[in-house]
Amino acid sequence: MSQHWTIEEVEAIVADHLQMLTMELAGQRYSKAEHRRRLQVKLNNRSDGSIEFKHCNISAVLIQLGIPYIRGYQPRSNYQAVLVNVVMDRFHQRSLLDEAALAAVQQPAIAPISTDFARTVTQAPLRQLGAAEPAPDWPWNRNGYKRDYLEREAQNQSLGLAGEEFVLQFEHWRLNALDKSTLSDRVEHVAQSKGDGLGYDVLSFEPDGRERFIEVKTTAFGKDTPFFVTKNELSFSRAASQQFHLYRLFEFRKQPRLFDLVGKISDHCLLDPVSYRASFS
Secondary structure, eight states, rough: OOOOOOOHHHHHHHHHHHHHHHHHHHOOOOOOOHHHHHHHGGTOOHHHHHHHHHHHHHHHHHHTTOOOOOTTTTOOOOOOOHHHHHHHHHHTTTTHHHHHHHHHOOOOOOOOOOOOOGTOOOOOOOOOOOOOOOOOOOOOOTSOOOOOHHHHHHHHHOOOOOOHHHHHHHHHHHHTTTOOHHTTTTOOOOOTTSOOOSOOOOOEEEEOOEEEEEEEESSSSSSTTOOOOOOOEHHHHHHHHTTTEEEEEEEEETEEEEEEEESGGGGEEEEOOOTTTOOOO
């Protein structure tokens, strides 16, 4: 049985985690291994595996609070309530982290000109039904603003458009690779040509000519980052479930990757009934 984490240890690892997150959001380089070595002195020489697992717990807390998580520390649920409280308290003491997070989610984006599309597609996260502490209400910050950085990123029109343009390129490549150039020529950015109320963004095709309706959701952050869908998108994914695809683009600013959720969105994600926030845990 693993040794119980003391409040002092939790405070130490959360402080270290948020320091790395601030640096990552600000575009500065750092070494996880070096941070871990310095941290072990404050953590009763806990193993690397134990420290890494706790970092992954912190990532899960951050996601629940609408905050980006560190690349490489994939969210792991089943965390203690005390971890949530410490993260919230520490976060509000770091105005620089707030500034870095806001800048990161609001930064403009453009679609990359050249990409190795053959290495773009990856497997989707699996929906996890494990137990976790319920997410508390995120308190107002000292300036009176309630922050949900992931929701703010979802409202970044420049990033959203860049993701859709990337998917247009990807679909041309996919169909041409299947020797379907005639179908490739018919791929259409319907969110631009017909408006954004259709329930999908890109009209593409299957090799046999059947229509493929693609909704695009883009983030600059990790694979497990939740996304937001509209009531119209949910309804359309049900009505056109045989043809509907949600392409989730992630790590867009670094090296865009995507996974494909086919059919009803509710089959793949846990949905918040108020905000339609779609997550995998």
